[in-house]
Amino acid sequence: MEASTRLQLIGISKTFPGGVQANKDISLTVKRGEIHCLLGENGAGKSTLMSILYGEYHADSGEIWLDGQKATINTPKGAISHGIGMVHQHFMLVPTLSVAENIIMGMRPLASFLWYMKDIEKDIAEFAAKRGMKINPSALVSTLSVGEQQRVEIIKALYRGVDLLILDEPTAVLTPQETRDLFETLRNLAKQGFSIILITHKMNEVMEVADRVSVLRDGRMIDTLPISEVTPSSLARMMVGREVSFNQEKNDTPCGEPILKVEDLTLIGEKGRPLLKNISLKVCSGEIVGVAGVDGNGQSQLAFCVTGLMKPTSGRIWIEKNDLTGKSPLEFLKAGVGHIPEDRHAMGLVLEDPVAYNFLLQRYRDNYFKWFGFLNIKTIFEHARRLVKVFDVRTSSVKTPAANLSGGNQQKIIVGREIDRNPRLLVAVQPTRGLDIGATEYIHKQLIQQRERGAAILLISTELEEIMALSDRILVMFEGRIIGETDSDRANIDKIGLWMAGMQPEEAKQT
C-alpha cells in the first residue's frame, strides 16, 4: 500500500534582506507515517526551509500543499492549525512552569480559567502514554534532564493535534542513550501514522532512523532517496559536493625536540577531590598526541593546566626549556602556546564583538596593532581581512559580530587566530564539536599542517574517530589518570574502549 502524501513543497525560494539566497527553488514531498531526514551542512538552508513551513518566515515564491490542498501559512499558529508542529533546537519551554503548564500554554482563550490542573495533568499523562512517552506533568521543567525536556516539546506539539512534526537538530544536545530513546519514540510515532521531518547534519543518524532522506546543499535540493539506496559516503558526497576523505592523509614527519613536558601533575579540586593524578606526558615537535576518554575524566583540567588557566596543586610543566609551572596564562601565550578551547562561545570568542577584534584577542599588545598606545583600527581590520581569506571564514564583513557566524566559521576564527601566531604547542580541545563535515575536514587539515610545520599538538577529544585519524600517539584518560598509551599504528579500538571504561586489557600492560 502506497502511503498518502502529507506535505508537498513546490519551488520554494527565499532570499534574506542581506542578499543571501537561503532557498532556491526547493521541492519536497513527505508521506504520511514516514521519518524524512533533511540532511545538509550548516547553512545549506534546512532550517530556513522548515521555518517557512512553520510560518516563521515567508517564502518569496513557491507553494505549500497539505494533503493535496494548497495552504497558506503565515504564522506558527497557522502552521499548528494545519497540523504542523516544530521542536526547535533551543527549547521553547518556560523553566519555571510545570510540564503541563508549558504544554497547555496558549491553547485556550486567554480569558479562560484553569481551575483543575490535576485533570489537565492526568489527561496529558494519558495522552503521552498512548504515544509511547512517559512524562510527569506536574514536574517543573527546570528539574528535567535535556532529554526529558525534548520529550515535553514533542508532547507539546502533539497535544495541539499536530501530525507532522519537524525536529531541528534534535540530537545535538542529547547523550547517546537519550538519542536512542528519541529515535525509538520517533519510530513509534511514525508507526502510528505521524509524519516526521528530522533536520540533521549527521549521516549516521540518517542511516539509523530515516525512511527517506533529502539532501540540501547551498540552498538547493540535491536529491531525495529512500534510505536503502544511500550509503554514508554517497550522502557525504551529496552534502559537500565532492569526495570526502574520512581518513586524513599525513606524511611521516620525524619526531623532534620535546616541546611540552608535564611531570607528575596533580590537581586537587574543591572539596579535596583529585581531578588530575600524577600525570606525566611529553609532546614533541611534529607530533600529534591524542588524549581520548569519556567526557569529564580530567581532560578539561589537563588543558587548563598546560595553558596556564589553572594552577596545578603539584607537578611541573615545561614548554621547551622554560619551567612555566605556576606562571600566568600570558606567560604561556608568550612561550608559544596556542589554545583552541573546549567551549568556543564561553572561552574562544567575544561573541558580540566584531570578527576583527576576535582575531586580535591575544595580540592587542603587539606594537603592530598600536598607534601611540591606541588600537590601530586600520591594521586590525587589514589583519582580520587577511585571516578571513586565508582561513576561509564565511562572513559578510570583518565588522560582523562573531555571534552572527555559523559554528563552523566561528571555529575557523579561533583556529586561524591560534595558528597565525605560529604556536610551538597547540592545545586543541574538542576542535570539531558540533561542526559539519566540511568544517571538520578543514580543521583537521589545519592541525596536520601545523604538525608538519613542526608544532607540537595536544589534541583532546571525546570523538574516538578523530583521535584515531589524527594522532601519532594516543593517551587515554580515566578518572584524572592516564590509564593507557599506545602508538596510533598499533591502536586498536577495543583496547582503547576498555581503557576508556577504566579497565586494563591484558596485552596492554607492557606499554
Next chain:
Amino acid sequence: MDILSIQILLQATLRMATPLIYAGIGETFSEKAGIINIGLEGYMLIGAFTAYATVYYTNNLLLAVVYAILVTALFGVIFAYLTITIKANQVIIGTALNLVGVGISGYLFRILFAQTRKAQPVRTFQQLPIPALKDIPLLGPSLFDQNILVYGTYLLVPLAAIILYKTSLGLVLRGTGEHPHAVESLGIRVVHIRYGAVIFASILAGIGGAYLPIAHANQFVENMTAGRGFIALAMVAFGRWNPVYVWLAGLLFGSTFALQLRLQAAQTIIPYQFLQILPYVVTFIALIISHGRSLQPRALGIPFEKEGN
C-alpha cells in the same frame, strides 16, 4: 498600647498601604511580562494631579478616578511604545517618566492653582462603613470603616492572584517574562501581552496616585507621592513577584508610614525627620533581605527581538 491605638494604627496602615498596593500589583503584572516599569512614581504623580484637578473643576470623584486612569494609561502607552516597539532601555525611559511626572504635575499645578503654592482643599472619598462587618472587634473598624478605594484593594489582590495563577492569560503572562520566545512560538504575540501588562500597570499606578489627593489628603502638593512609586517597586521584589506577597509587603510598608505618623503624634524625643525616614529604611532592609535574583523573571528588562528579523 491599648486596643484603641492598635485599631487606629491598623486603620492608618491600610490607608497608607492602599496607594502602594495599587501600584505594586500593577507593577507585578508588568514585571511578570518582562517589563520593568520604574516610572511608577511618575504615573502616580500624574494620576494624583489629574484626579485633583478633576475634582476641583467638576466636584465629581468618580470622574476624577476615570480621568486619572485615562491620562496615566496614555503615558503607559507612550512608555510601552518606547520600550516594547522601539526597544529603548526600560530603566532610562522609566527614569525619564519619573522626571516628566514630577515636572508636568508641578508645572500644571502652579499654572492652574497655586500662585500661593497652597492648593484649595477638594472633596474626598468619605469613609463608607460596612454594616455588621465594621462591628467586629479590633479588625472591624480597621478593615471595614474605610473609603471605597481601600475596599478596592480587597478585590484587586485576590483577583490579581487568580488571574495570574488560575487563568490562561496568567500562564501566558508568566511565560512572557521568563521565555518570551517560547510564548511567541505558540502563536501568541509577546508584544501585545507586554503592551497590555504595561498599560495595566500604569492604570493601577494612576489610581494609586489619585488616591493621595482625593481620598487620603484633600489637596494636591507638589511631589506628594514622596517616593511611594519607588517603594512599590521594591515591594514587587520583596514580595517575590507574587500578588499576595506583594500585598503583604504593601501592608508592611504601609505600617511604617502609619507608625511614623503615630510616633510623631506621640511626641517622642526623636526628631520627626528621623521618623519620616522609617519607611525608606525599611525598604532598604527589605531589599537587602530579598536580594536573591533567582525569582526574578528571567527576561525582565530585556527587549523582545523576534528571531530572524
